[in-house]
Amino acid sequence: MIIEKPVPPIWQWLFGGGATSNGLQGDGALWEFFQATWVLGLLGLAIGLLITIFRYGPSRGWQNLLRVLAQAPRDLLGISPRRILGLTYLAMREAFRRRVWVALLLFFALLMFAGWNLAPQSDQPGVIYLNFVLTATTFIMLPVAIFTSAFSLPQDIKNHTIYTVVTKPVRPSEILLGRIIGFSLVSTLLLLIMGVTSYIFVARGLNHSHALIAKDLIRETVRGAPVRYEGNTTRSDHHRHHGQIEADEFFPEIELQALPNDGGITISKTAGSATASGLKEGDLLEAIDGVSLVAGKLDEAILSLQGKAGTKVALTVRRGDESLIVDVPRTILETFTEPNRGHKHRVLAHHSGASDSGKVDYALGEPEGLFVARVPKYGRLRFRDSKGDAKNEATWEFTEKGTNIGKVFTYRSYIRGNTLAAAIWTFDGLTPENYPDGIDLDVNIRVYRSHIGKIDAPVAGSFFVRNPDTGASSQERIFSGKDFTIDQMKIPRKVWNTQDELVDLFDGGLVTEDGRFEVWVSCVDPGQYFGMAEADVYIRARDASYTANFIKGFLGIELQIILVTALAVFFSTFLSGPVAMLISFTAIVLGFNKGFLTRLSQSVLNPESIRQMDAYERIYGGGPFESFYRIITQRNLTSELDAGMFRDVVKNIDHSLMYVVNKILSLLPNFEQFVEVKYLSYGYNIPADMLWQHFFAFLAFLFAVYVIGYFVLKSREMAG
Amino acid sequence: MSEQTQNEPAASAPRPVIETRNLSKVFRDFWGRQKVRALKALDLQVREGEIFGLLGPNGSGKSTTIKILLGLLFPTSGEALVFGREATDVAKNRRIGYLPEESYLYRFLNANETLDFYGRLFNMPAKERRERSRQLIEMVGLASAARRPLKEYSKGMARRIGLAQALINDPDLILLDEPTSGLDPIGTRQMKDLILKLKEDGKTVVLCSHLLADVQDVCDRIAILYQGELKELGRVESLLKQQDITQIQSTKLSESALEEICQVIREKGAEVLATDSPKTTLEDLFLTIVKESQSRPGKRVYADKDER
Ligand SMILES: Nc1ncnc2c1ncn2[C@@H]1O[C@H](COP(=O)(O)OP(=O)(O)OP(=O)(O)O)[C@@H](O)[C@H]1O
C-alpha cells in the first residue's frame, strides 16, 4: 500500500491555512461544512415548503412550515438524556430480538474455515490475515447494521406502537437519536467481540516456530576455532529462514535495567533457563564473573554477559539482604534469522551442553515483525533532470520522448537510469537522540522498464546521503529496485564518506546542525526508469504499538458502521422497511465507489474536464447507456461514435442520468476515505490526525442526518 | 420549561382544556387525491374537570378526532388546541394520557419494563418510576403477570396494561379510545369507577365508546358524530330529558297504591304510558339520531343543551 498524500494535521484540516502544496484547499473543512449546511438548509426549506403547499394549500402550507420551524430549535436542542436512554435501551432490546448475534456465528464459522486455508504460500501472510478479518468484519457488520436499523421505525409505525411513544413528551429528534445510539451500541458490542476474536485469530494463526538443527548447519572456523554457523531452519508454516549464528554472542535470558540516580543495575526480567537457575526479577546485579559493575555502565554490563552458546556466566546478585552467586547459562542470541515472509525469529540456544564441535540445536523464538505499525516520517521531494538541472516536483514535466509511461505518470515522476537524473528527499528533525542507532529508511520504488532484460532481475539503483549545506556526502550504495516491495535500508551511525573515512552520521557532518539531510536516489541501469513520489521514501521514525493500531483500525470500521446505521434509520423515517434497506445498500455501494462515480459523472457531464484529470483517473466511453451501446456495436472505449440522432439520444439520456447521480453522490458519505483498515493490514500506524478527520466528517454527517431526519419525522403523520 | 405560558387567561372559571375550531380532516392518497372526509368543520370545547364522551357509529371520526388532538394526525383545516397549545406541540404531552383503540405496546417487554420505558419518556427518575409502576400494576390487577411478556397477554390484560401506561404520568387530561372494549364486566365496572375517580381528582377525561350504558353512566357531556359531522352535543341529563313525559320514581310502592295513582293521572286527562322501572334511554337517542341522519344527510341543527 502506498500512502499518496500525507495526512494534514487535524487543525489545519478543520480550519484551513497551512501548506497548500499537498492538495489541500485553503479553506478548512469546517468552513465547507458551514457552507454545505447553509445550502442544504435553504434547499430543505424550499422543498419542505413545496411539499406542504402541495398537501395543504398555500396559506396553510406557510403556516405549517412556520410552526414546524418555530418548534424545531427546542426539539433539536432540548433533548433529554433519560428519554434517549429509554429509547436506546428499547432499540437494543429490539436488535437482540432480531437475533443480531447470528452475525457472530457467521463470523466464527468464517474464521474456522479460513483457519484451514488462508494463503499458506503468501509472501505477506500478515497482510492477508489482517485483510481477511477486517474485510469479514466490515462486510458482515454492514448488512447487520442496515437490517436492524432500516426496519425498526417502519415496523413501529406499521404496528402503531409508535402511537404510545409519540404521544409522550418525546421529540422526534429523540426517537432518531435513541435508535441510532441503540443500534450503534449493539454494533459496537458485536465489533468488540469480533475485534478480540480477530486479534487472537491473527496472532495465533501466524504464530509458529522453527528450529535450527545441528546437522543442518555449516561450521565456519578461523584457525580451527568455530566462529560462525550457517544454515536453514526447519520448515514450518510453509517456509524456512536462513540463519547465521555468531558462535560467541549468546546471552543469559535476562533483561537488565539501570535504576535511576545511579541506583545500580537490576534484573528486570528473567525467562526460561535464567529463571530455572534461580534468578528472580528485581535482583540487584553486583558482579559478572566476579568482576564488579561500574555504576551507570549498562552497555558494558551487557557486553560482559556475552559468550559462547551453552556456557555459563556467574552473576553476583543482591536479593534483599543476602548476596548470592548464580550460574546462568547463555542461551539466547542477540541476532535473528534472516527475514522471510515479513518476519524473523530470535535465536535461542536449545541445549545448554555444547558438544565438542560446538554444534548445538537451536530453538527459535516467536515470529517478530509480522505485526507492526510503522510510523513514517516523510521528507520533501525534488528532482534533478538527466542533464543535472534542478526540477521542482510541482513543475516537473516530461519533455523527453519516451518518458510518458501512460497511466500513472502524474502521481509518480520517473528518472532515467545512468544519467544525472536523481530524486532528492530532504528530511528534517534528525537528532542523534531520536536516532541513536542510525536511520531506517523504507524505499518503495516503481520500476519502469524501457527494455525487458531479465524480467525478474531487479533494476539497480544507488543512493547516498548528503548534507544540504556543506555538500558533504556518503559513498554511494547500490541497491536493487524491485517493483511493489518495500526495501528496508539502514543508514547506520557509522558511514563511509567520500573521503573514505568512516564517520559518525551526525558528528561527521552528513547531517546539518539543525538536523537536516538529503537522500539522493538514482537509477543505475541504463535505459530503465525509477518512478518516485514524495511518499515513496520515508524514514521509519519508530514503530507504534500494533495493538493500539488494531484498536484504531476497528474504530475506523466502527465509524463506518455507525454511519450506515444512521443512514438506514434516516431512510426509514420516510420509507418502508424493505425500501429503506435497499436504498441504504445502494447508498453504501455508491459511497464505497464515490471517487469513481464522481469522475464518471464528470466525464459525461463535462467531457472537457477529463483533460484536467490525472491520466490514471480518466474514464472513457461515456455513461452506462453509451457504454452499452458501445458493447453491442463492438466499439472500443475511445473511438468516436458516428454522429447521428441515435448517438445524441444516448448521450442525452446518460447526461440526465449522470446529473442525478452526481447530485445524489454529493450527499453521500465517502466510504472510500475510511482507509484505516488498509493502514492496519499493511502495517502502517494509523495517524491520529486521520482518525480525527474521519471522526469530524462522521459528526458532520450525523448532524445532517439528525436535522433532516427530525424534520421528516416531525412533518409526518404517525397515524396517516 | 414553558409549562407556565398557557396559564395566561383564567378568565371564565372552567377554561377549555380542548378546543377545536372548524376542524376538518381529509385523508388523501399518495398522489393527493381525496379518499375520505373523516371530519367536517368540528367545533368542540371540553372543559377542565369534565368527562366528555364521543359517540358515533363505526367510521364516524371519533378516533380521528382523538388522534388529531394528540398530534398523531394533522388537521387539513381548522385548529385543534390542547391546553391552549397547538396539538402538534409535543410539550403538551407531558400532561396527557392516551389509551389507544388497541393496545399498541412493545410485545417483547413485560409489564414492569413497559411502564419503566414509558416512565423514562416522561423523564421520571428511577425511583419514581418504580414506585409508580408498582402502584399502577397493582391498580389494574396485573401484579401476578407483571413479569410476563405482553405477547402472552389476553386482550383484556393488554387493555389493562395499556391503561396503566396512559396513567403513568398522572395526567391532567386522559384520552380513552374505547376504554372498556375487551374488558370483563368486573373490569368494565372498575374502569368506570376509575374514570369517575379521575374526575373527582379534577382530571379531564375524553372517551369514545360504543357501550352507551357505560357512556351514560360516567359522561357529563357527550358529542355524537355521524360521518364526520357533529350531530348532537350537550349534557347527558338534558339531552335525555323528554319534555312532555313526567316520570315518577318511588320506592316500595304497593300494587294498590300504584293503581290509585294511575287513576288520579287519568282523571287529570293525562295518559299513563308505562309503569315499569326506568331503562337506558341513551340507546334510543343514539339510534334516533343515526336513523334521522341516514334519511336526512347534511347539517343537523342541535342545541347545546348544557347551558346551565
Ligand atoms: N389512516 C387513514 N387513512 C385513510 N382513511 C382513514 C384513516 N384513518 C381513518 N380513516 C377513515 O376516516 C373515517 C373515520 O375513521 P375513525 O377511525 O375516526 O372512525 P371511528 O369513529 O373511530 O370508528 P370506530 O368506531 O370503528 O372506531 C373512516 O371512514 C376511516 O375509513
Ligand SMILES: [Mg+2]
Ligand atoms: Mg375508533
